[in-house]
Amino acid sequence: MRLRLVPRLKPSPVALYGAPVLAIALTVTFGFFLFLGIGRDPWAALYAYFIAPVNSAFGLSEWLLAALPLALIGLGLAVGFRANIWNIGAEGQLVLGAIGGGAVALALWREDVPGTFVLVCVAGALAGMAWAAIPALLRTKFNANEILTSLMLIYVADQLLGWLVHGALRNPQGFGFPESRLFSPEAVMPLLWPGTRLHIGWLALPVAALAVWFLMNHMVAGFRLRVGGDAANAATYAGFSRSRMVWLSFLLTGGLAGLVGAMEVAGPVGQLLPKISPGYGFAAIIVAFLGRLNPVGVVLAAHLLALILIGGENVQMLGVPVAVAQLFQGVLLVTLLASDVLVRYRVVRVGRLGERARG
Amino acid sequence: MNARIPPSSDDAKGNTRPARLRVSGVSKQYPGCLANDDVSLDVRAGEILALLGENGAGKSTLIKVIYGLVAPDSGMIEIDGKARAITSPAAARAAGIGVVFQHFSLFESLTVAENIALGLDDAARRRDLPRRIRDIGERYGLVIDPDRVVADLSVGEQQRVEIVRVLLQDPSILIFDEPTSVLTPQAILGLFETLNQLRREGRAVIFISHKLEEIRTLCDRATVLRGGRVVGTVPVAGASVNDLARMMIGQEMPALGAGSAGQGGPVQLAAHNLSLEPANPHGTALDRLEMRARGGEILGIAGIAGNGQEELLAALSGERLTRTAGAVTLAGQAVGRLGPGARRKLGLGFVPGERLGRGAVPPMSLAENGFLTAHWRVPLTWRWVISTRKRNAFADRVIDEFRVATRSQSTAAQALSGGNLQRFIVGREILSDPRALVVAYPTWGVDVAAVAAIHAALVALRDKGAAVVVMSEDLDELLSLSDCVAVLYRGQLSAPIPRDQCTRENLGLLMSGAAPLDTARTPAQGDVDAA
Numbered sequence: 001m002r003l004r005l006v007p008r009l010k011p012s013p014v015a016l017y018g019a020p021v022l023a024i025a026l027t028v029t030f031g032f033f034l035f036l037g038i039g040r041d042p043w044a045a046l047y048a049y050f051i052a053p054v055n056s057a058f059g060l061s062e063w064l065l066a067a068l069p070l071a072l073i074g075l076g077l078a079v080g081f082r083a084n085i086w087n088i089g090a091e092g093q094l095v096l097g098a099i100g101g102g103a104v105a106l107a108l109w110r111e112d113v114p115g116t117f118v119l120v121c122v123a124g125a126l127a128g129m130a131w132a133a134i135p136a137l138l139r140t141k142f143n144a145n146e147i148l149t150s151l152m153l154i155y156v157a158d159q160l161l162g163w164l165v166h167g168a169l170r171n172p173q174g175f176g177f178p179e180s181r182l183f184s185p186e187a188v189m190p191l192l193w194p195g196t197r198l199h200i201g202w203l204a205l206p207v208a209a210l211a212v213w214f215l216m217n218h219m220v221a222g223f224r225l226r227v228g229g230d231a232a233n234a235a236t237y238a239g240f241s242r243s244r245m246v247w248l249s250f251l252l253t254g255g256l257a258g259l260v261g262a263m264e265v266a267g268p269v270g271q272l273l274p275k276i277s278p279g280y281g282f283a284a285i286i287v288a289f290l291g292r293l294n295p296v297g298v299v300l301a302a303h304l305l306a307l308i309l310i311g312g313e314n315v316q317m318l319g320v321p322v323a324v325a326q327l328f329q330g331v332l333l334v335t336l337l338a339s340d341v342l343v344r345y346r347v348v349r350v351g352r353l354g355e356r357a358r359g
Numbered sequence: 360m361n362a363r364i365p366p367s368s369d370d371a372k373g374n375t376r377p378a379r380l381r382v383s384g385v386s387k388q389y390p391g392c393l394a395n396d397d398v399s400l401d402v403r404a405g406e407i408l409a410l411l412g413e414n415g416a417g418k419s420t421l422i423k424v425i426y427g428l429v430a431p432d433s434g435m436i437e438i439d440g441k442a443r444a445i446t447s448p449a450a451a452r453a454a455g456i457g458v459v460f461q462h463f464s465l466f467e468s469l470t471v472a473e474n475i476a477l478g479l480d481d482a483a484r485r486r487d488l489p490r491r492i493r494d495i496g497e498r499y500g501l502v503i504d505p506d507r508v509v510a511d512l513s514v515g516e517q518q519r520v521e522i523v524r525v526l527l528q529d530p531s532i533l534i535f536d537e538p539t540s541v542l543t544p545q546a547i548l549g550l551f552e553t554l555n556q557l558r559r560e561g562r563a564v565i566f567i568s569h570k571l572e573e574i575r576t577l578c579d580r581a582t583v584l585r586g587g588r589v590v591g592t593v594p595v596a597g598a599s600v601n602d603l604a605r606m607m608i609g610q611e612m613p614a615l616g617a618g619s620a621g622q623g624g625p626v627q628l629a630a631h632n633l634s635l636e637p638a639n640p641h642g643t644a645l646d647r648l649e650m651r652a653r654g655g656e657i658l659g660i661a662g663i664a665g666n667g668q669e670e671l672l673a674a675l676s677g678e679r680l681t682r683t684a685g686a687v688t689l690a691g692q693a694v695g696r697l698g699p700g701a702r703r704k705l706g707l708g709f710v711p712g713e714r715l716g717r718g719a720v721p722p723m724s725l726a727e728n729g730f731l732t733a734h735w736r737v738p739l740t741w742r743w744v745i746s747t748r749k750r751n752a753f754a755d756r757v758i759d760e761f762r763v764a765t766r767s768q769s770t771a772a773q774a775l776s777g778g779n780l781q782r783f784i785v786g787r788e789i790l791s792d793p794r795a796l797v798v799a800y801p802t803w804g805v806d807v808a809a810v811a812a813i814h815a816a817l818v819a820l821r822d823k824g825a826a827v828v829v830m831s832e833d834l835d836e837l838l839s840l841s842d843c844v845a846v847l848y849r850g851q852l853s854a855p856i857p858r859d860q861c862t863r864e865n866l867g868l869l870m871s872g873a874a875p876l877d878t879a880r881t882p883a884q885g886d887v888d889a890a
Contacts, residue, residue, distance in 0.1 A: 006390060007390055008390075010771075218744055218747075219743050219745065220734065220740055220743050220744070220745060221743065223727070223730065226723075227720050227723070227731065230720045230722055230723060231716045231717070231719075231720045233713070233716055233717040234716060234717050234718070234719065234720045234731065236678055236699075237676070237678065237699065237709070237711055237717050237718065237732075238699065238700075238731045239677065239699030239700030239701075239702075239703060239732075239735070240700075241698070
C-alpha cells in the first residue's frame, strides 16, 4: 500500500483556507522543538516571533510599515505573473524610485514648497516606470528575455545610486560620507499615526489593492492578462496583443516599486543612502506567489512575511543565532508552499497496481 | 476460459478459432470519468474486429490498456488462452501486440530507415534494415523508400512507415487506431489491401473507427462501445449501417450536412495572390493563393494535413499578417495588415481547430470564454470595464440557442465534453453576427448529435447571407455540407468545384497531387510575380 496524489476536479475550499493554517501549525510545532533543541525556552521564542512584534502600538505600526513595501510591490508583480510576464527586477525599479524621488526632494531643498512629498512620490513612480520600460522595450522590440534583463538592471541601478550618493547628490556638508542631505520637512512623508513612524503613504495600500482587484476582475485589460497567462494561444487567437500586456504589467510594477522607493527615502530614512532596500523587491516575489497572485492574498502574505522578518530580529535579541532564525523562516515558507499541493490534489491510498490489475 | 465468452456461432465467415487476444472486465477510472467500465472483447486469428464508438466512448483508453500504456483498475488480458501481465509497451510487443497510432511518432528530419531503427527494441535486428523494409513493403503493398526523409513524405506515406515499423516486430495481434482519418480515398483503398493481407496471414487485427461504411466493407465482427461500456458484439455481415449507428449513439442517426443548396451572393472573404512563409521548418508556404468565399455559400476546403492549412487559417484569421494589405479582403476591404481584433470588428468569425487552449481558455468559465472573442463585436463592456451582466447574458444566450449541456455559464470550459464545447465555440462565433465565418475541423472529436447541431447552425448562418469557409480533413463532411469545394495542395488552392461535380475520386486525385490543380490564378499574375 502506498499514498498517491490525485488531481482534484476543482480546488477544495476546505483545503484552500485550511492549508495555510496547517502550514503555520506545522511550523510552530517544528519551531517549538527546534528552539527546545538548541536549549532556548520555546515559549519565549515563539512569543518573540508571533506576539511581541504586534502587542504594542509601536510594534503594530512597525509591522504595518514593514509590510507596506512588500504589499505594494507584490500587488504589481501579481498582475504580471498572472500573465506569465516575469519582472524580477522590482528591486532595481525601487532603487530608481528612490533616486528619482530623492533628486526632486534635494532639488527643492529649503525651497519651502508645500506638499513637496507629493512631487517626490510622483517622481519616484515615474522613475521606477522608466526603469521598468527598459526590459519591456527589450522584450517587445527584440524579444529579449525579461527575466534576465530586469534582473541585471538591478545591479545597474545599485551602481547608479552608489555613484550619485558619492557624487552629484552627496551632502556638501557631509564630511565626504556617501549620503545626501537630510530632506526638508516639506519633502518628508507626513505621519499617519502620530508617535510612530507610520506615514501617510500607507493609504496607497488599500487604494492599490482595490485598483488591482478591479483591474484583474472587472476590466478588459485584466481579462486579457489572465487569458495570456492561462492560455497564450487563446490570447493570440482572440487578438490580444502580447506587447501591450508586457507594457502594462511592467509599467504598473515599475510605478509601484518606484513609489515604494520614494516613500522609503522620504519616509523612515529621510535622505538618500547607498543602500535603500533590505531586498523588498525580491521578497515581494515570494509575497506575490504566497498570496496566490490574488490581491487580498498578496496583502495578507506581505503582512505574514513582515511579521516573520521582524520576529526573526526579535529572537536574535534573545540569543537565538541568526541561522536558526532564518531556518525557522525557511520552514514556514516551505510548509506554506507544500501545503498548497493539498488545494489542488487529494491524497488517496492505493494498493499495488499489478495485483489489482490482475484481480 | 470459453465459458465466459462463448465463441459466437453466427460468425459469417465461420471463423471458430479460439481467441488470440481476450480482454475481460477492464475498468479504468479517471478523475470525473469512468473511461472503461467492465469492458470485454476477444479477437481471433485471421479476423478483423471493428472497435466502434463515438469520441469519448473509451476506445483509446482500452487500446492504451492493451498496449501497457495505462494500468487498468481491474481486468485481465489473455493471449492464446494464457493470462499475461502487460505493464509496459515493451511487454506488449514481447507478447506479440503491435499498435499503429492515429498520431505518428516520427522524427521529421530523419530518414525512414533511421526512424524505424530507433523504434526497434533489439539492436541486432537493425542489420540490413533497408532490405527488410523493402521486403515488407512488397509483401503488404506498403511501398516506401527507406532512404527518404520523413518530412518529405505525404501523410499516407508516413502512416506506411508506422505500419512497417510495427510489422517488423512480426506481431500476431495488430491494432489500428482510426487509421483512415488522415487518408485520401485512394490511400484508404490501399490500406484496406494491407489489412486484408494481414488477415489472410492469420493475424488478429483490431480496426478502430467511427466510419460505418468502412467497417461494413472491411471487418468481420464489430464490438461497439458507448460511454465506456460494451453495448454488444455483432457480426458485421448481418448488420446494416443503421443498426451499427443505433448501437453506437444509442438513437437514430440524425441528419447531417446541408440538405439544401446555398444562394451565392457577393464575395465576403477573399485571398488574392496570398503568399506566406511557413510558420515552422516543416510547414508549407502559401504560394500566390486565390480564394473567394461568397455570402450565402459554404466553401469547403479539402486537403491532406500539412499542405498549408495552418498558414491559410493564420492568414485569414489575422494571427499572421500578410505582406500586403490586399492579400486578404473582408467585404471588399483590405485587411491583410490588420490583427484578429480589428478583423473581428469588421465582421470576421473564426473557429479554430484546437478547442481547449486556443478556442477556449480551459480553466475560465463559459461566461468569460464567451466574452473572449465576442466583445470585439457585441457590446459587452462599458468602456474598459466588463459588464458582468451583459457578459453572462451573452453566454446564457449561446448556451440556450446552441443547447450546450452545462449547469450554468459559470462552468469551466475544461469541464465540458468536446461536442459541448464545440457547440459553445461555434455558437459564440455565430452570435457575434459575422459576415464571414472560417471554421477549422468543425466536427473533429465531436459526438454525432453535436455534429448535426453544428452543421445545422452553419447552414442557418449561410442562409442569413454570411460566407462560411469550412476546412476539414473529412471528405464526407465537406461533400455533405459545402456548396463548393476547393482543394489545398502544396500551398495552392484549386478553383472551387461545385458540389454536384465533386466526387470522392476527383477530390482524392487533387488532394494527392495526382491530378493537376486548376487554380483561380490568372496567368498574367504569375508572370508579374515572377518578374
